[in-house]
Amino acid sequence: MAPRDASGAGPRPDVLVVGGGLIGLLIARELVLAGARVEVVDDRQEGAASPNAAGMIAPIAESIADQAFARISIRSRDLWRHLAPALEHESGMSIDYDDSGSLLPVLDPAGRPDSEGRRALDRIKALALDLGEAARDVGGAELRDLVPDLRPGIEEALLLPGEHRVDNRLAATAAAAALRHRKVVLHRATVERVAEAPGQVVAWGDGFERAAGAIVVCGGAWTPRVHGLPALPIVPVKGQMIAFDGIDWPFTGAIRTPAFYAVRRAGGRLLIGASVEHAGFDLSLSDEVSADLAAGAAAVLPALKDREPVEHWAGLRPGTPDPWPIVGRLSERLHVATGHFRNGILLAPLTARMIPPLVLDQQPDDPWLSIPEVMLPYRFTAAERLFS
Numbered sequence: 001m002a003p004r005d006a007s008g009a010g011p012r013p014d015v016l017v018v019g020g021g022l023i024g025l026l027i028a029r030e031l032v033l034a035g036a037r038v039e040v041v042d043d044r045q046e047g048a049a050s051p052n053a054a055g056m057i058a059p060i061a062e063s064i065a066d067q068a069f070a071r072i073s074i075r076s077r078d079l080w081r082h083l084a085p086a087l088e089h090e091s092g093m094s095i096d097y098d099d100s101g102s103l104l105p106v107l108d109p110a111g112r113p114d115s116e117g118r119r120a121l122d123r124i125k126a127l128a129l130d131l132g133e134a135a136r137d138v139g140g141a142e143l144r145d146l147v148p149d150l151r152p153g154i155e156e157a158l159l160l161p162g163e164h165r166v167d168n169r170l171a172a173t174a175a176a177a178a179l180r181h182r183k184v185v186l187h188r189a190t191v192e193r194v195a196e197a198p199g200q201v202v203a204w205g206d207g208f209e210r211a212a213g214a215i216v217v218c219g220g221a222w223t224p225r226v227h228g229l230p231a232l233p234i235v236p237v238k239g240q241m242i243a244f245d246g247i248d249w250p251f252t253g254a255i256r257t258p259a260f261y262a263v264r265r266a267g268g269r270l271l272i273g274a275s276v277e278h279a280g281f282d283l284s285l286s287d288e289v290s291a292d293l294a295a296g297a298a299a300v301l302p303a304l305k306d307r308e309p310v311e312h313w314a315g316l317r318p319g320t321p322d323p324w325p326i327v328g329r330l331s332e333r334l335h336v337a338t339g340h341f342r343n344g345i346l347l348a349p350l351t352a353r354m355i356p357p358l359v360l361d362q363q364p365d366d367p368w369l370s371i372p373e374v375m376l377p378y379r380f381t382a383a384e385r386l387f388s
């Protein structure tokens, strides 16, 4: 069958991005900046990860087991510093980007201050310092001033000033708005199948058909449902979160403990997360999980005991067998960028920068951005080469 542009949306794009979560939207933006004619197709899955995440940009606390992952993450955090104001400028809206850091109180897994908790934080501090990142102990009056609601008895914490946060819902909205301002076509459809044809690659769905010079599949947890891709080891990993209102501590970053994290938002909101559940595509909300999250947080922040959560939601992280995402070329014109599991907000800017040189056959201007032709097995291979 000869491919045709059934959408009637004008000339064939150079690149069609399948999936308009934060990864796909930022990839589309970088491709446009690199001079490509780009379109995005997204089916607005309920439970997509990007609007349902916590928005932590946490390169150290998330990477304690893997230095290479930490370096990649730091690099992407650095890109966020420039991306956040650029997105705000391009979209005309705030994305509530905050660089106050993460605060890690000295606690054991049961929520008690103890020497085991201190040793765990010392390991994180050593990793940060090894990587040239700031990390410092705070205690006493300084800690109380930052978070007056911390339970009495918690007298020490580690501050990681290089960990940031963003309102991921606003960031995804801003990224889409920035594309619309650049006249990028955003289709609403489910792509069911992709296939290479001579000189082009085609995406088909119910009532949708679009040929492009290249396709980048960024379908998050739903990526393996697209026929025509090799079997990709992506599974949905459900995360439930709750939120409280009325928080006004001076510290506007994230508080992390072994049991939960608490992430501030502009306007006095506090997000508490998150469960980690292997439940397929189920998005049902459990009162028990909500109560557990609230109780865990109230054990450290007792003022929450008197409040009711104002929101409870679930999202699906795209999980892989290891913490690494799956980014690269699958065949001549078909590419993938997914599997960012619990770090897709953090890693979105670097992922987005890696794709244009690959798709547009351009020499990357930075060794961090070069992904070799042979991208399988499914990794940020550039990082492996740099750090192995």
Ligand SMILES: Cc1cc2nc3c(=O)[nH]c(=O)nc-3n(C[C@H](O)[C@H](O)[C@H](O)COP(=O)(O)OP(=O)(O)OC[C@H]3O[C@@H](n4cnc5c(N)ncnc54)[C@H](O)[C@@H]3O)c2cc1C
Pocket: 018, 019, 020, 021, 022, 023, 024, 041, 042, 043, 044, 045, 046, 047, 048, 049, 050, 051, 052, 053, 054, 055, 056, 057, 189, 190, 191, 192, 218, 219, 220, 221, 222, 223, 225, 226, 238, 239, 240, 241, 273, 274, 314, 315, 316, 317, 318, 337, 338, 339, 340, 341, 342, 343, 344, 345, 346, 347
């Ligand atoms: C509770 C929770 C907390 C999290 N907290 C953090 C955090 O603090 N920091 C962090 O860095 N990361 C966090 N994450 C992880 C992060 O949200 C994800 O890694 C990231 O958002 C993945 O982005 P994505 O664009 O790949 O996927 P998604 O955001 O899921 O987007 C995929 C999009 O593709 C569309 N799509 C899928 N298949 C098709 C198709 N066939 N046709 C058309 N469209 C399709 C979907 O509708 C969807 O819009 C969290 C995730 C969850 C669930």
